[in-house]
Amino acid sequence: MNKIEHIGIAVKDLEAAGKTYETLLNTECYKTEKVESEGVETAFYQVGESKIELLGATRDDSPIAKFLEKKGEGIHHIAFGVEDIKAEMKRLKAEGYVLLNEKPKKGADNKLVAFLHPKSSNGVLVELCQEIKEEPDTLPEGDAVWDS
Numbered sequence: 001m002n003k004i005e006h007i008g009i010a011v012k013d014l015e016a017a018g019k020t021y022e023t024l025l026n027t028e029c030y031k032t033e034k035v036e037s038e039g040v041e042t043a044f045y046q047v048g049e050s051k052i053e054l055l056g057a058t059r060d061d062s063p064i065a066k067f068l069e070k071k072g073e074g075i076h077h078i079a080f081g082v083e084d085i086k087a088e089m090k091r092l093k094a095e096g097y098v099l100l101n102e103k104p105k106k107g108a109d110n111k112l113v114a115f116l117h118p119k120s121s122n123g124v125l126v127e128l129c130q131e132i133k134e135e136p137d138t139l140p141e142g143d144a145v146w147d148s
């Protein structure tokens with residue numbers, strides 16, 4: 001793990017929460033992005049080497065919609081930056097951590113991502129993020145997974 005890549009916060013109203021965090025952080029949103037495979041719309045705010053990722057649900061069956069229904073607004077996950085997501089997934093699986101996806105999947109902000117079950121990390125949903133180095137427009141759209 002090379003840094004806290006972002007902290008994900010589940011919000012009911014992305015636009016309203018965006019105004020709250022723009023004022024709080026005194027910085028503008030640098031990117032909004034929908035991730036259809038997750039049923040989320042994200043808004044990113046740079047804070048030093050880390051980011052705040054606001055997450056709104058775009059579908060009722062989204063993990064964010066379920067979280068909001070069950071727990072209300074609040075911190076949803078912590079994402080760690082990794083150099084080699086496949087190696088990290090293999091290492092953590094061998095150590096007994098429960099991976100929620102067997103292969104890396106395309107996340108927001110030009111990343112490959114994977115999630116660990118909260119029960120593996122003291123009730124905290126952990127996300128692993130690896131920067132995608134290739135040119136974004138050469139990557140398949142949607143919920144592609146990487147076999148390479």
Ligand SMILES: CC[C@H](C(=O)O)C(=O)SCCNC(=O)CCNC(=O)[C@H](O)C(C)(C)COP(=O)(O)OP(=O)(O)OC[C@H]1O[C@@H](n2cnc3c(N)ncnc32)[C@H](O)[C@@H]1OP(=O)(O)O
Binds near residue numbers: 115127
């Ligand atoms: C990828 C795009 C973007 C990015 O950064 O690039 C994102 O970050 S998208 C973020 C949204 N996507 C995900 O969260 C994918 C991974 N999440 C899941 O697979 C599920 O949400 C899961 C398995 C964490 C929970 O599933 P579900 O809600 O259907 O199950 P339960 O309600 O039964 O929950 C099981 C157990 O976990 C607790 N829980 C649920 N969500 C969280 C959470 N965010 N943090 C901590 N704990 C969580 C829940 O309370 C249950 O605990 P229990 O003690 O059994 O009540």
Ligand SMILES: [Co+2]
Binds near residue numbers: 053077127
């Ligand atoms: Co995230």
